[in-house]
Amino acid sequence: MSAVIQHAEAAGLEAHAADFPILARPVRGRRLVYLDNGATTQKPGQVIEAERTFYRESNANIHRGVHWLSQHATDLYELARERVRGLLNAAHADEIVFTRGTTEAINLVAQSWARANLKPGDEIVLTSMEHHSNIVPWQLVCEQTGAVLKVVPITDAGELEPGAYESLLGERTRLVALVHVSNALGTVNPVREMVERAHAVGAVVLVDGAQAVAHQPVDVQALGCDFYAFSGHKLYGPTGTGALYGRRELLAAMPPWQGGGDMIRTVAFEGSTWADPPQRFEAGTPNIAGAVGLAAAIDYVRGIGLERIAAHEAALLAHATDALQAVPGVQLIGTAAVKAGIVSFMVDGIHPHDLGTILDSEGVAIRAGHHCAMPVMTRFGIPGTARASFALYNGERDVAALVDAIAKAQRMFGTRSDA
Amino acid sequence: MTGAHGGGIAHADLRELYQEVIFDHNRKPRNFHPMPEADHVADGHNPLCGDQLTVYLRLEDGRVADVSFVGHGCAISKASASLMTEAVKGHPVDEVEALFRDFHALLTEQAPERDFGKLQVLAGVREFPARVKCATLAWHTLHNALSGARETAKTE
Numbered sequence: 099m100s101a102v103i104q105h106a107e108a109a110g111l112e113a114h115a116a117d118f119p120i121l122a123r124p125v126r127g128r129r130l131v132y133l134d135n136g137a138t139t140q141k142p143g144q145v146i147e148a149e150r151t152f153y154r155e156s157n158a159n160i161h162r163g164v165h166w167l168s169q170h171a172t173d174l175y176e177l178a179r180e181r182v183r184g185l186l187n188a189a190h191a192d193e194i195v196f197t198r199g200t201t202e203a204i205n206l207v208a209q210s211w212a213r214a215n216l217k218p219g220d221e222i223v224l225t226s227m228e229h230h231s232n233i234v235p236w237q238l239v240c241e242q243t244g245a246v247l248k249v250v251p252i253t254d255a256g257e258l259e260p261g262a263y264e265s266l267l268g269e270r271t272r273l274v275a276l277v278h279v280s281n282a283l284g285t286v287n288p289v290r291e292m293v294e295r296a297h298a299v300g301a302v303v304l305v306d307g308a309q310a311v312a313h314q315p316v317d318v319q320a321l322g323c324d325f326y327a328f329s330g331h332k333l334y335g336p337t338g339t340g341a342l343y344g345r346r347e348l349l350a351a352m353p354p355w356q357g358g359g360d361m362i363r364t365v366a367f368e369g370s371t372w373a374d375p376p377q378r379f380e381a382g383t384p385n386i387a388g389a390v391g392l393a394a395a396i397d398y399v400r401g402i403g404l405e406r407i408a409a410h411e412a413a414l415l416a417h418a419t420d421a422l423q424a425v426p427g428v429q430l431i432g433t434a435a436v437k438a439g440i441v442s443f444m445v446d447g448i449h450p451h452d453l454g455t456i457l458d459s460e461g462v463a464i465r466a467g468h469h470c471a472m473p474v475m476t477r478f479g480i481p482g483t484a485r486a487s488f489a490l491y492n493g494e495r496d497v498a499a500l501v502d503a504i505a506k507a508q509r510m511f512g513t514r515s516d517a
Numbered sequence: 518m519t520g521a522h523g524g525g526i527a528h529a530d531l532r533e534l535y536q537e538v539i540f541d542h543n544r545k546p547r548n549f550h551p552m553p554e555a556d557h558v559a560d561g562h563n564p565l566c567g568d569q570l571t572v573y574l575r576l577e578d579g580r581v582a583d584v585s586f587v588g589h590g591c592a593i594s595k596a597s598a599s600l601m602t603e604a605v606k607g608h609p610v611d612e613v614e615a616l617f618r619d620f621h622a623l624l625t626e627q628a629p630e631r632d633f634g635k636l637q638v639l640a641g642v643r644e645f646p647a648r649v650k651c652a653t654l655a656w657h658t659l660h661n662a663l664s665g666a667r668e669t670a671k672t673e
Contacts, residue, residue, distance in 0.1 A: 105576060161607045295594075449590065449591035449592060450591075451566055451593075451648070451651065452535075452591045452593065453590040455531070455534070455645060455647075455648060456531065456535075459528060459530070459531040467566065467567070468565070468567060472564075475567070479541055480567075481566070481567025481568070481569075481589065481590075482566070482567050510540075511540065511592070512540065
């Protein structure tokens with residue numbers, strides 16, 4: 099694709115900023131330049147309206163009422179599950195378990211699948227670029243089962259060390275848990291190849307897709323993974339929503355991890371029996387309105403097209419990378435060959451938190467800190483980074499605002515004479 | 518942080534926060550060295566920020582005969598630590614503890630009636646609640662050093 103066409107597409111997507119009411123509000127008296135999409139994305143009017151309409155017209159509990167409204171709410175909830183299936187191209191809707199988000203989805207696999215299947219000495223392979231939510235649940239399960247963690251190191255560019263993953267895989271490897279797109283570095287991992295290698299040694303693979311699903315098409319059948327976790331709120335959907343994809347045979351054999359209503363078939367004090375997946379893993383009244391909002395978010399991004407969103411953000415990433423590298427004193431952290439729309443950086447002589455405060459005064463919202471990926475910061479020997487992360491509504495003017503605000507911080511700190 | 522303009526007159530606030538004194542102490546922190554002869558030492562750490570420092574004290578007749586610090590962090594935390602060492606050196610321990618309480622109130626509650634001297638420059642932090650922990654880390658660490666507490670001080 100030529101640069102000209104990419105640019106035209108980019109301009110087309112920026113117009114979608116008008117779909118997001120919050121982007122019209124000033125912050126610190128300035129136009130809001132929202133570049134903290136890795137933390138959470140803003141919500142389009144379509145999502146806000148879907149939740150509102152649900153409460154105004156469709157609210158009832160699901161899977162239990164005989165009355166019309168309950169059936170209606172159940173239909174909407176199950177339609178949302180079908181939307182998630184479509185987003186991930188899962189083979190069956192019953193392979194989709196609704197969760198509060200990525201974190202809960204990973205904990206579900208840890209406490210259900212891993213706790214039931216791992217034995218002392220079994221190995222879980224992770225990477226050094228995992229978010230804490232794909233580290234700590236496995237540490238907990240290691241304490242419970244006697245399994246051990248093996249960690250794939252990363253290079254200075256923020257890519258997995260060549261050959262290291264393969265050398266860690268072995269007959270004791272039971273599970274590989276890896277991030278699709280690194281939230282701290284932007285690195286896109288070669289998931290498909292890694293899944294093939296894991297399967298070759300008989301290991302099960304969980305993919306943390308929190309930073310992937312909103313930014314590129316994801317096809318769990320093409321990736322071949324066994325579990326895929328994501329959050330709705332990073333996909334323009336409501337907070338407290340998300341899902342776990344799990345291969346049917348695996349889910350069917352997994353014990354419940356939370357008990358309550360909706361997840362049982364029969365309950366007696368002598369013992370209870372479990373519902374089939376996915377209900378087995380959805381104890382209690384779920385976030386029904388949230389699921390409806392999530393479905394609206396999926397319709398929204400698929401309506402625009404994830405291929406187009408990916409192309410738009412790739413063009414913006416390339417532009418932002420060039421623009422930041424042209425700023426004296428700026429050092430990028432994470433320069434992998436294949437990256438998503440995340441730019442982590444340091445500015446000489448200015449701590450990321452000071453930078454974050456000064457950028458905020460210009461209306462530029464970024465994340466400053468360790469991004470819940472402390473091992474990544476340790477690897478690079480830094481306390482944290484500043485991070486700009488893009489969404490479909492960002493454009494080149496947002497990058498220009500970021501670069502201008504960095505220059506202002508450098509003038510304030512006296513670290514740049516020409517700015 | 519609320520309101521139609523999301524934080525009001527940010528630029529005045531920002532200048533209040535980042536005054537020249539802050540930059541000066543960030544670039545050239547005072548009493549910035551380890552102290553082998555210290556009789557009280559404590560560590561402070563804000564894991565979320567990565568701010569980390571060690572405060573050294575030598576007490577004599579109930580006074581802070583000498584104080585120093587080492588560590589790394591943002592401009593606010595480093596300057597606050599540097600200004601703190603200047604403010605407490607030579608003062609009786611009970612006065613130092615009272616100053617800590619008042620300083621904390623200056624940043625978080627009603628400003629107490631007193632002359633804060635150079636510490637007054639940190640009052641601007643009040644408009645930036647997310648940064649209060651940066652400005653108070655050194656003080657909490659000093660407090661732990663004085664009270665002989667062994668756990669690492671944290672302000673987040």
